[in-house]
Amino acid sequence: MSTSRIRKEVDEALLAFVDRQRPTLLAISDDLTPLLSALDVLLAGGKRLRPAFCYWGWRAAGGADCAAIVQAAASLELLQASALIHDDVMDSSDTRRGQPSVHRRFEALHGAQSWPGDAEAFGSGAAILLGDLCLAWSSEMFETCGLGGDRRRHARDVYDMMRTEVMCGQYLDMLESTRGEATADTALRVVEYKSAKYTIERPLHLGAALAGARPDVTGALTAYGLPLGIAFQLRDDVLGVFGDPGETGKPAGDDLREGKRTVLIALTLERASSAQADAIQRRLGDPDLDRPGVDELRTIITETGGLAACEAMIDQYLTDAEKALTSAPVTPEAHQALSELAVAATTRSM
Template sequence: MTIDESVRAHVERTLTEYLSAKQSTMASLTQELADALDALVEFILRGGKRIRPTFAWWGWRGAGGEPDAPAVLRAISGLELIQACALVHDDLMDASAVRRGSPTVHVTFERLHRERGWLGTSERFGMAAAILLGDIALAWADDMFYGSGVSANRLAAASEPWQAMRSEMLAGQYLDILTQVEGDESPEAALRVARMKTAAYTVERPLQMGAALAGADPEVVERLRAFGADIGVAFQLRDDLLGVFGDTDVTGKPAGDDLREGKRTLLVALGLQKATQAGADVLRHCLGNQDLTGDDVERARAVLLESGAVDAVEAEIEALTSTAMHALQAADLAEPAGDRLAELAVAATRRNH
């Protein structure tokens, strides 16, 4: 099997090998780390679409990179460890109990604390463990990237998007929680969070990173970034729809979780803007309501549908995808990268999980 045939399979194998070595090295320091490292590694390897390294790979190939490049594969697989950090911390901040159909990291360690009868509160231990394990994942991401074996000059070129991506992701997470506590209901705020928190580190920066590793011309990088920025936002808008309307058995998260967490997404912002006063009251009752019932979720769904908010978000996804495709066509990439990126764009914006 070549990397072209299955990027995801190669990323999975590369991550498994790398994490096994890291786990073994750290666990040898003290046995007490074993439970924590086992949980982190299991979380990282449990499912996931590996979309970030896949975009990075096709950025590499589109800029003329060779199809068999294990060092590049190691470098871009580190993106999954940044993603793991984001998910572990995000679940904690959102008080989410389930991720990919299994307990979230902080919940896992709350249970461990209770089962073993340790001192203090289970909740504080679970919170502390999740913060530290997310930080370990971020540290491992840097180790994997800088120790990938890519040549020094190409690694230096890719360091710019790599470093920018980490800062943007964390800043975007802060903007997300700030928007929630401020109660900012504007569509502009929702799109700002989507661009910084998701678009940059999901599509735009991975594409730039892959292209930089291949020594791409600035014009190619600029067009890839334009493609990635719009597809990244469209990806987040689809995620917002799934957060309210998705099937729990498919998404792996409870229905209405975004409402329960009080997320001011574009979907919610447009719903509040377009709904009747009664409809807006329904949405505000649901936002941040930890006691949200199934009936509450159904009422919110009805408001979002009847107000035209869902149709408006779908139209925005289509518009972003269209402008992204124009940028992709103008990039003049080495094939089959252009076709693969077009396929990825469709998969990212029309998915059901």
């Protein structure tokens, strides 16, 4: 199955699942319509990487193409929706996927209705609840995917670990930003648990577990998936500073305003002069950082060699992933698809 076809079938599975839930919510109250509308907008975007890796983990382990694996893989998009909604609340992000973030959407609803009380608190509370609902629905969609009970129960261990790891990684990310002292090593720890495992390695493991994969297949998927997941997040960090808003769906330099202590920033600080480090410490995390301020930080990141060092790391991790895939005991079709996904995950345009 092609990547575009997987995305189409995942989209259809998500739409069908949410449509099945819709009458239940509206039977409770029509006031829940804005929750469904906000979720519809959020689910309309996204690259569907996690479902794609889950599907190809299944195929790599010898699983046959079927609707049930697409349903199981699509459940990861509801987990991702939960993570994004909560992440945007914690980061006070205004946009997501080129649209107002969920908490800003509900904040605007509060203002439009002229309700009493704090609009920002209402927006945050509504977003947290919708994120919780998506988390619950991700489990429901997975458990009702139609795959056999024994394999599904075994794979549920992977699903549970995946959710635990991403929440721990999110906490570590918040902690590093608060401390303001992240090194490249501590930033890489965040990358591993918040993104690399969550985006690529565990989805591969989930699909493989559902197919009853042998240990050598699971090990090969780790050797490929973990370095690729790190490369993916490092590329995302670069895009968070230098990316085109039309590609990223967020304002230029938004990661700088949010004060994210990424590997890119750590590598820059390691190479910066005292004056350059002072400028970074002063401007990083300023919510009012304007375009000249963004340009100043971009210049420092480039001139210190921080950007070049990060690009070199991306290249090395991608090479490690490709080398591991070369000898992986997976089906030829899966080998080709995973090779293409590696390129797609790490060569996004700036």
